[in-house]
Amino acid sequence: MKRNLLILILALSVCFALQACRDDNIDEQIKSNIESNYLPKNNENSANDLYYADYNEETEYIPASDKEFNGIVAIPYGFTYSGYSFNNDRYYFSATKNVNTNSSSFTVDMLNYIDLLTGEQHYICPDPLCLHSAPEECKYIELANNCFFTDNNVFYTFRQDITKNQSLMYLSFSMYKADLNKGIVENIYKCKDSASKNHLFLKALRGSDLYFQEYTRNETSESAKMMKESIVLSVYNTDSGKVRIINDFPEEYVDKSANLFYADEDNLYFISLTDIFTTDLSLENERLVYKLKENENFGSCYYDKETEELFFNVFNAKEKRGCMYVYANGVLDELDMPSENIYCFQLTKSTIYYSEYAPLFYGISSMGGEVYDYSGGKIYAANRNNRKESELIYDGGKDFIIANDSIRYIIIGDYLYFDYLKIENTGGTVDPIYSGCKIRINPKENTIKYLKFE
Ligand SMILES: [Zn+2]
Numbered sequence: 001m002k003r004n005l006l007i008l009i010l011a012l013s014v015c016f017a018l019q020a021c022r023d024d025n026i027d028e029q030i031k032s033n034i035e036s037n038y039l040p041k042n043n044e045n046s047a048n049d050l051y052y053a054d055y056n057e058e059t060e061y062i063p064a065s066d067k068e069f070n071g072i073v074a075i076p077y078g079f080t081y082s083g084y085s086f087n088n089d090r091y092y093f094s095a096t097k098n099v100n101t102n103s104s105s106f107t108v109d110m111l112n113y114i115d116l117l118t119g120e121q122h123y124i125c126p127d128p129l130c131l132h133s134a135p136e137e138c139k140y141i142e143l144a145n146n147c148f149f150t151d152n153n154v155f156y157t158f159r160q161d162i163t164k165n166q167s168l169m170y171l172s173f174s175m176y177k178a179d180l181n182k183g184i185v186e187n188i189y190k191c192k193d194s195a196s197k198n199h200l201f202l203k204a205l206r207g208s209d210l211y212f213q214e215y216t217r218n219e220t221s222e223s224a225k226m227m228k229e230s231i232v233l234s235v236y237n238t239d240s241g242k243v244r245i246i247n248d249f250p251e252e253y254v255d256k257s258a259n260l261f262y263a264d265e266d267n268l269y270f271i272s273l274t275d276i277f278t279t280d281l282s283l284e285n286e287r288l289v290y291k292l293k294e295n296e297n298f299g300s301c302y303y304d305k306e307t308e309e310l311f312f313n314v315f316n317a318k319e320k321r322g323c324m325y326v327y328a329n330g331v332l333d334e335l336d337m338p339s340e341n342i343y344c345f346q347l348t349k350s351t352i353y354y355s356e357y358a359p360l361f362y363g364i365s366s367m368g369g370e371v372y373d374y375s376g377g378k379i380y381a382a383n384r385n386n387r388k389e390s391e392l393i394y395d396g397g398k399d400f401i402i403a404n405d406s407i408r409y410i411i412i413g414d415y416l417y418f419d420y421l422k423i424e425n426t427g428g429t430v431d432p433i434y435s436g437c438k439i440r441i442n443p444k445e446n447t448i449k450y451l452k453f454e
Contacts (some may be wrong), residue, residue, distance in 0.1 A: 005125075006267055008221045018408035029310070034171070036069065036125070040137050040194070040306050044353075050437075050450050051399075051400075051422075051423075052219065052448055053396070053400070054119050054194050054446070055441065055446055055447055055448035056397075056445075056446060056447050056448070057441060057447065057448060057449065058440065058445075058448060058449035061118065061119030061448070062117075062413065062415075062416065062442070062445075063116070063117050063118070063413075064116040064117075064119075064128065064412050064413025065117070065182070065413070066086035066087070066088075066089050066090070066091065067349070068114060068348040068349050068351070068412075068413075069086045069348060069349075069412075070306075070349065070352060071304060071305035071306040072303070072304055072305075072348060072349065073261075073262055073300055073302060073303040073304075073305065074301075074302055074346075074347075074349055075271065075300075075301040075302065075303070076259040078320050083145045083146055083147075083218070084145065084410065085145070085147045085148075085149060085151060085155070087149040087153065087155065087434060088152040088153055089115065089117055090113040090114065090115055090116065090117045091110060091113060091114045091116055091410075091412060091417075092111060092112070092113045092124075092144035092145065092147055092155075093111070093113075093221065093438070094109050094111050094144065094435065095109070095112050095436050095438065095453040096108070096109055096110075096436040096453075097109070097110050097132060097436065097453050097454070098436065098454070099132075099133040100177070101133070101318070103308055107436075108132065108133065108141055108142060109141075109142050109144075110124070110132050110140070110141060110142075110453065111123070111140065111143050111144075111147070111157075112122045112124065112146060112453060114301050114417075114451065116412060116413070118409075119343055119440075119449075121202075121438075121451045121453070123140070123379040123453070124140050124143070124156060124178070124180060125138050125139075125140040125141075126180075126442070127184065128263065132166070135156060135161070135162070139185040140178070140185060142159045142160065143157050143158075143159050143176060143178060143185070144157050144158050144159055145157070146201060146202050147172075148202055148204075148205040148210060150208070151179035152181070153179070153309060154177070154178070154179045154180070154181065155177075155178055155315075156175065156176065156177050156178075156202060156205075156210055156238070157175075157176055157203060158173055158174060158175050158176060158200060158201065159173070159174060159176060160173055160174075160195050160199075161173075161174055161316060163194075170194040170196075171194060171195040171196075171199070172190065172191050172193070172194055172195055173190075173191040173195055173198065173199040173200050173246075174187050174188075174189065174190045174191065175187070175188050175189040175200065175202070175212065176188060177191075178372070179239075188236065189243060190243065191214065191235060196217070197202050197216065197217045198214070198215065198216050198217070198399040199214070200212050200213065200214040200215065201213055201215075201263065201363055203259065203260040204260055204261065204262050204263040204268075204269075205263075206244075206263035206264070207218055208237055208238045208239045209235045209236075209237055209238075210235065210237075210261070210367075211233065211234070211246070211248075211263055211268075212233075212234055212235075212258055213231050213232070213233055213234075213236055213237060213259070214231065214232045214234060215229055215230070215231050216229065216231075216232070217229050217332075218228050218230055229254055230248065230249070230254065231248070231249035231253070231254055232245055232246075232247075232248055232249070233245075233246040233247055233248075233249060233260065233283060234246060239251075239322070242302070243310050246281070246283055246428070247281060247283040247284075248282075248294065249284060250283075252340070253270070253272070256268045256272040256273045256274050257273050258272040258277075259271055259272070261301065261303070261453045262303045262310070263281070264305075264308065266280065266281065267279065267280065268280070268281060268283065268288075269303070270308065270314075270331075271298065271301060274291065274292055275286055275288060275289070275290060275292060276293045276298075276301075276310075276312065276327075277289055277290040277318070278288045278289075278351055287330070288334060289310070290312070290314070290325060290327075290332060292314065293316075295317070295318045295319070296311070296314050296315065296316050297314070297315055297316075298314060299313035299314065299315050299322060299342065299343055299344045299345065300312065300313055300344045300345045300346065300408075301311070301313075302346075302347035304347065304387065305347075306348075306357055307328070308328055308329075308377070309326050309327070309328045310326065310327040311325070311326050311335070311345075311347050311352075312322065312324070312325055312326065312327075312343055312390060313325070313343075313354075314346070315341075315342060315343050315357055316356050317357060320341050320357055321340060321341060322339075322340070322341050322342040322343055322356070322357055323335070323337070323340060324337050324342055324345065324352075324354075335387065336387055337354070337382065337387055337390075337447065338380070338387065338388065338389055338390040339380070339390070340380040341356045341357050342354050342355075342356060342357070342364075342402070343355050343356055343358075343359075343375060343433065344373050344374075344375065344403055344408060346409075346410060346411060347384070347407075348384075348411075349384070350381050350383065350384055351381050351382070351383065351384055351411075351430075352381070352382045352383075352384050352387065353379055353380065353381050353411050354379070354382070355374075355375035355376065355378060355380070355402075355403055356375070356378065356380075357374060357376075358374070358375065358376025358378065359373070359374045359376070360371045360373045360374075360375075360376055360377055360397070360398055362374060362401070362423065362430050362432070363425070363428075363429065363430030364429055364430065365427075365429055365430060365431050366427075366429040366431055367431075371401075371402040371403075371404075371430050371431070371432055372404055372449055373398070373403060373404055374404055375401075375402055375403035375409075376397045377395065377396040377397045377398060377399065377400075377402065378392060378394065378395050378396075379392075379393055379394040379402070379409065379416065380392055380393065380394045381411075388440070389401070392440070393411075393441045393443055395414055395443075396441070400418065400421070401418075401423075401432055402416070402422045403418075404421075406421075407419045407421060414442050414443075414444055414445070415440050415441065415442055416440070416443060417438055417439070417440050418438070418439055418443045419434060419435075419437070419438055419439075420435045420438065420439045420450065421433065421434060421435070422434075422435045436452075436453055437451060438450075438451040439451070
């Protein structure tokens, strides 16, 4: 329930729809190009069987590290695309855990990490006997993957808590500091109103200033749909523990779903449904970085703190055109890449991994929507400083969905990670079901591992 609510809130207020402007004709074209009798081979018979394609099960893990991600800020986007973070050679993300009790079964979200040195996965809750099933039992439960690390194993995030006010119970958003070394999870800021009216998201860390956007739905009309949202940009200072308000978002920022994604010494960086822009630290003196043209969407977006470069890509599905840009010192340049059809990419210190816009159609879902992997099941790697050539490092075809509206892959060391969408194929419809598992593939060794969170 909470997860659904969170996704709904994300959809309503935070993110921008990658596919919002996709033309229906494109889908028709894609469909006419595919074999009409295709049925996915995954899990046709048993819902519980894990699908291994032609991979061997991983028996040995090759140690990796997070040094390729030092100073690289990944900007999450999309309705349900889950965020992640790195700290102390750990890859942090959130996974859905099934909880079965005598009387009910439900799911909770738990923050986990993969120790990149050993390849093992752990919940952030270190108690081996904890079932992580209820807030009374587990203080780490439901912490969001919106994590900002200030020290090794110390981070700030938020969650929704059940608040009791006399006889009323409601959900409300709070900001938390979690110190995994000391085993402390501390509430540091609480939204005043219930989650349906008042929520927050953490956005950027600049020194000891943690920027967050707080959303309030104002009752300007009797109809809930007509409620107007206001957004206040504030800073929580991690040294003093004090909150100060920076400014209200101008109405146009609210209308275009502007989101702060990075703050450097002098500037705030925003991405919206229509553009990327910067302002000064008081939210004034706006400067445009990029304005989307007709049929264009933003793909991926990263900031490299060390080189002070902003990387992003823009793609036009109609014309099968997608290019990358780099913005530094107030200057925007198109990046020479081996492809002119880039759908999404991942930036590391040495490499740009990317996929072209090559939708693979899986079928029609039981809800009537079309199911795609937009990456074509392929990932290329180009040297970040010498981008003339690229290497095809993964070609999985329709083995797995690795990039669509809700999931994105990530490459760490020799490994490809993505959320496992189990394909359920019944009565001619095809439904990708989020399973709570993450898959790790080593394309060189042709191995696979299911990282299950139980
Ligand atoms: Zn626990």
